[in-house]
Amino acid sequence: MSELSDTQKQAFAESCPAKVYKYDQETHRVDIEEPLKCMYCMECKKKGDELTGGKNDLVTVNAKQDRFIFTVETTGSLKPEDVVQHSLNILKLKLANIQAQMNE
DSSP: OTTSOHHHHHHHHHTOTTOOEEEETTTTEEEEOOGGGOOOOOHHHHHHHHHHTTSSOSOOOOOOTTOOOOOOOOOSSSOHHHHHHHHHHHHHHHHHHHHHHHTO
C-alpha cells in the first residue's frame, strides 16, 4: 500500500461497493472502516491486482472459519439474546435425539 499514490489509494478504497475501506486524506492511509459490511465480492482484490500489476497481494480477503455473524430481529416480545438461547436449546435437543437414534 505504501508504494501507491494518494490517487491510487483513494481509488482502491472506493472500489469496495460495501464501503469497507476509507481513505484518510490527512494521514494518507487506507483504513478498514466497516469490516462487518464485507460481502466477499473481491472487488478490492481485483482493484489491488490492477493497481500493482498483479505483482503482489495488496489485500487478502477471507472469512474466519471459526466465526459466523448473523443478525436476529424480533417483534419486541422477546429479546434477541433469548431467541438465540432458546434456539440453541432446541438444536441441542434435536442433536441429542439424532445421537440417541444412531446408538439404537
